[in-house]
């Protein structure tokens with residue numbers, strides 16, 4: 239069975255990773271690529287290593303009115319650029335939005351695929367989580383589900399690779415000379431991912447109010463996120479690990495590890511690694527979550543979501559090993 243796929247924003251980092259995953263997917267066939275500045279170029283002009291089968295595909299100017307017949311559209315546009323246009327995509331086309339315009343929007347399922355797969359299956363509009371929420375919420379979900387930490391008292395200290403800012407670059411974008419051998423905090427007290435994380439923490443904890451502090455830092459690496467999360471709770475390390483192993487039993491993409499996870503473990507994959515260290519005497523629980531910002535943080539999770547809504551095995555096209563070293 240061939241599922242006809244389109245990618246809008248294909249020249250960007252998220253779109254490029256979606257291209258890589260779709261090109262290697264056993265059931266997906268890329269039939270449409272779209273963008274703005276890149277419109278008119280062939281895929282091989284932008285991606286010299288693309289397979290001969292896809293090399294000649296021309297990137298179209300993004301216009302929902304001229305879409306060919308598609309089963310699934312991956313949208314990887316700058317946040318703020320997709321809401322109006324995606325509303326004009328025909329209902330028959332399933333959409334996975336990698337950007338931030340539809341998280342908790344009406345009619346859209348929140349695509350935290352390892353936690354709520356059943357709420358994604360059967361839907362046609364999926365909002366992929368942000369990259370920091372993907373790392374953070376995957377680590378916190380088992381603790382919140384078991385009441386092991388207080389949802390009102392959470393401090394998230396996250397580190398991200400530079401590709402998280404996109405090719406176009408967000409407010410945190412720097413050139414090589416500024417980002418190499420440098421460590422840069424940004425978005426303090428007002429990062430756009432805070433409301434998304436707060437809302438999801440409330441869902442995970444059965445409605446208790448979330449209270450969180452979140453500070454992301456840019457580090458000089460291309461990919462990867464490590465979220466180190468400080469919480470209040472009386473659990474032991476063993477209880478936290480056991481809760482996570484139970485919560486993610488049978489789930490393909492979350493690995494619960496005894497030792498603290500490292501960003502390189504996830505590079506190029508849709509994996510998330512979680513681990514915990516806790517001191518009940520001090521009522522301190524440290525949760526750690528690692529993802530590739532372009533994998534579980536973007537295109538990997540998007541393909542997982544597309545698999546779920548297309549009735550495919552969740553792991554289709556995603557079971558390759560990470561890149562090492």
Ligand SMILES: NC(=O)C1=CN([C@@H]2O[C@H](COP(=O)(O)OP(=O)(O)OC[C@H]3O[C@@H](n4cnc5c(N)ncnc54)[C@H](OP(=O)(O)O)[C@@H]3O)[C@@H](O)[C@H]2O)C=CC1
Pocket residue numbers: 246247248249250251252253272273274275276277300314315316317319336337338367368369401402403404405406407531532535536
């Ligand atoms: N980078 C990451 O790690 C993550 C990114 N995201 C989100 O994914 C989305 C894409 O991010 P990312 O790939 O990093 O960003 P990039 O800047 O790398 O790419 C965005 C792409 O969108 C295209 N584009 C911009 N404006 C328009 C428009 N008006 N119409 C059509 N195409 C347009 C551009 O294509 P062209 O070259 O043709 O102009 C560009 O290549 C964002 O919402 C981002 O927040 C989410 C999780 C992680």
Ligand SMILES: CC(=O)N[C@@H](CCC(=O)OP(=O)(O)O)C(=O)O
Pocket residue numbers: 317336337338367368369370398399400401402403404408409410411425430431454456
């Ligand atoms: C390094 C860097 O700039 N990272 C981005 C996160 C990318 C992401 O997940 O963005 P959306 O939620 O908009 O999809 C940021 O902090 O805004």
